[in-house]
Amino acid sequence: MENPNIIVRVATADDQHYGKTITDEMESSAKARGTGIAKRSPEYVQLKMEEGKAVIAVTDKGEWVGFCYIEAWGHEKFVANSGLIVNPAFRGHGVAKAIKMRVFELSRQKYPDAKIFGLTTGLAVMKINSELGYEPVTYSELTDDEEFWKGCRSCVNFDVLTSKGRKNCLCTAMLYDPAEKAKEAEEKAANMRASSITLLTDVQPQMLVAANGQMHHKKKDRTFKGNFKLFERWIRFKRYVLLKSGKDNGGGAASSSRKKFFLFNLF
Template identity: 80%
Template sequence: MENTDIIVRVATPDDKHYAKTITDEMESSAKARGTGIAKRSPEYVQLKMEEGKAVIAVTKQGEWVGFCYIEAWGHEKFVANSGLIVNPAFRGHGVAKAIKHRIFDLSREKYPDAKIFGLTTGLAVMKINSELGYEPVTYSELTDDEEFWKGCRSCVNFDILTAKDRKNCLCTGMLYDPAQKLKEAEEKAMRDRAAAANKTVNMQPQMMVAANGAMQQQKKHRLFKDNFRLFERWLRYKRYVLLKGGNNSAASHAKKKFFLFNLF
């Protein structure tokens, strides 16, 4: 973080006096972006501080800088880092990134087995998420907890979400799955051991050795963080389709087909 005068830490009950300022800025920021968020009261934010499920950024002089909190869903099988907000006077100093990293660590500490997810329209947040290991996913891979989805009712795009049977919207779903990350780490360790045991490996790069000695084809996939510009193009197109909507002409379908072919 660029500004060394800013402290990012777990919020405590002593921070409750910041709650009204935080919720006011959440609402103001959502209106400025033309999007909606689940509205939260100062009392709700204070509760998160009391529970130790929030991260706050303040200056050494005590000025509020940023905030984010944790919500658990689906019997704690899913965790969301919600309400990320930064004081406009301190934007552009890496505050959001520092808060996201700290709230992610706090989520892993409190819910080590939970999948961490989020919905966002912000490319900056998506970039930070990708650094933490999140991957873009379909909405079906997120929590089915109705209480979570009720929060979307205050969003200006809620009609799009309902029209798409809650399968798509302008937000991108992103997920960190600890079980999948553990599997990937084990597979990498297996490959590293195989390479160390045989420095003159003649295997093709896409092949790996399974635990039973059998050869397995490793699934190829695009790395999200390494193909972010491609993803930006997809988001612009997704926004165009969902906001324009209803165009079922042959020309429209041909345009979509051409775009997707060149995208992937």
């Protein structure tokens, strides 16, 4: 197939005629994978388009390519990017990643303080989520909104979820916490400032003795002068060491538990 011109944008009411095509593909894809996603009606998807809470991908000729929508839960404290689906004819073109990035941006615009989460069994989606800043979490860190969990009833694995007391299932839970990311950004900025100060204070003066016996100081020549690539590599290395040290010492129990949980799910 020739590479089409694919447009990824916020869906509008003018896109509602794609509703049934999208929901039919959602159901077909879930059956093919042997897993399930919360079943949605064409009318529900069309409502999301009308509300401006969905992202759609189409070709410049109007052919449907992909879709994803936003749901808010727990009095808008949590937001889910749900129903990601790509037309089989256009898979392998990076469409899913483009849609996920756009719907993530839209979620941050509409709900800047909300935690964004997702449940998925797809490794490709997990990778995209990780690149966006999501982290694997336990189900207890997701919304407790009963309406959200009711949506899982149409999933083929709903019995697994209920038998586990809604604490675990085949899906991996991933979460983006804006408050936590803001804290991490502040810590990184502080580490970068500390790194800059360290570089400046590392320049030690040298003592020179003149022929007449007078002494004066001379600053040590900078090793990186005139070699910016080597300097940049040194900065990156130093930041890595500082940031790694900061995470190891101050990552907290939550970060540690998430790592353990992720490793547990891998095996």
